[in-house]
Amino acid sequence: MSNKAKQSQKLLLFRLFxxxxxxxxxxxxxxxxxxQRLTKLPHSHHAVIGxxxxxxxxxxxxDMSAAVGYPALSKxxxxxxxxxxxxxxxxxIGFLVRSVQQIIETDWKSVMPPPKALGTNAFITGLLDVEGDIIQLLDVELLLAKVYPESLDAGEVVLSDVQSETLRSLNILLVDDSQVARKQLSDVLDSKDITYHVTTNGDDALQVLLSQHExxxxxDILVxxxxxPGLDGYELTFNVRDNNALKQPYIILHTSLNSEMSLSYANQVGAxxxxxxxxAEELMEAMLRGAEQAS
Structure with missing residues (x-):
């Protein structure tokens, strides 16, 4: 694969318990x-310490320890x-951690998905072996959803009958390793009776793209x-754009990062x-732009 699709990932390592x-x-x-000294917030979640x-x-x-189920840090x-x-x-958002260790450099190809036995309430999106130490990558979206349940509310999106029917006529694929993000994406489409495929990783998504093409x-639209872990969104996009046999979908990359660098790189690999x-409204508007291109 071309290096164009690869972007190194730096991780901050820390301890909770x-x-x-x-x-x-x-x-x-x-x-x-x-x-530092914190200002208390009345009537807040027990893990929000100020x-x-x-x-x-x-x-x-x-307090990240308390939020994920470990004992809260003492004074x-x-x-x-x-x-x-x-x-x-x-x-x-600030996260209180017991100690910060170091920053390492890796890539998402080296990250393994968490075992399914962990269940749906584990705050882990991936595992990384670093010189024999297993690093657990935290699902901060799930953590925030537990602390702030209202954040799961995608809000109402108003579509005309024509817009709704347009999206219903398309073949849509959603890909996200975070169960919270998948629920948010699914809820928006379910509320409009729009059907879709959904996968939890890029490798499975590529197989769906190939099988649907066959x-x-x-x-038509890939979100x-x-x-x-494994095939990240950049590499998935590059693989799709590099496959001339595939009918090319409209690709929308979605990230929790407020980073211009990440968004710029998404365009470079073909999103x-x-x-x-x-x-939700921004997402639906983007999908409607994709529908115009697919028509």
């Missing part, structure tokens, strides 16, 4: 702060902890996450559009 290491993509991270001041703004801080432990300020899903019902999660 015991010796286990967790990882978070650095593109999500704005800054790492030492623990707000920190970051560049003049109040940022909610979540003494908090004093030695760090706050990772992230930019995810169009909002700044059946004479090619995929894919960018950061996924028609790149969106930041999650705005």
């Amino acid at each position: 015991g010796s286990r290491l967790f990882g978070l993509g650095t593109l999500k991270i704005r800054e790492i702060l030492p623990f 707000t920190a001041t970051f560049r003049g703004s109040a940022v909610p801080v979540i 003494e432990e908090q004093a030695k902890a760090s706050i990772i300020v992230t930019d995810i899903q169009r909002q700044e 059946r004479g019902t090619p995929i 894919s996450d960018i950061e996924m 028609n559009e790149a969106l930041t999660k999650f705005d």
Whole structure:
């Protein structure tokens, strides 16, 4: 495969409880702060321990240990902890972690999907073996959905009868390794009685694209996450664009990163559009633009 589709991924490694290491993509991270005095938030989720001041703004801080089911950090432990300020899903969120370790460089091809035995409530999107240590990549979208259940509400999208029928006539494929993101995508289409295929990773998505093409019902619109174990969204897009035998779908790459770099790279590998999660109206407008091209 051409190097054009490959983009290295830097991960920040940290600890929450015991010796286990967790990882978070650095593109999500704005800054790492030492623990500071927090302002309490009344009537908030038990894992939300207050707000920190970051560049003049109040940022909610979540005790990540408590949020994923480990014991909450004690006052003494908090004093030695760090706050990772992230930019995810169009909002700044701080995560309190026991200790920050190091930054490593890898690529999504090296990330293994989590075992299915972990179930649907595991906050893990992938596993990475680094010199014998198994790094667990956290599903921050699921974490935020547990802390802020209202974030799952995709909101009402108004479509005309013609627009709805147009999308119903298309073959649509959704790809995302996050169960929360898949639910958000599915809920939007289900609310309009629009049928679709859905997969959890790029490898399976490529097989669906190939099999649908062979059946004479090619995929018209592909909506894919960018950061996924195995074949990530960039490589999936490049593979599709590099296959001249496939009828080319309209490709919308979808990411929780508010990163111009990620969105720019999506266009470079052949995506028609790149969106930041999650705005249902923006997504439907992009799909309608894809429908115009498919017609």
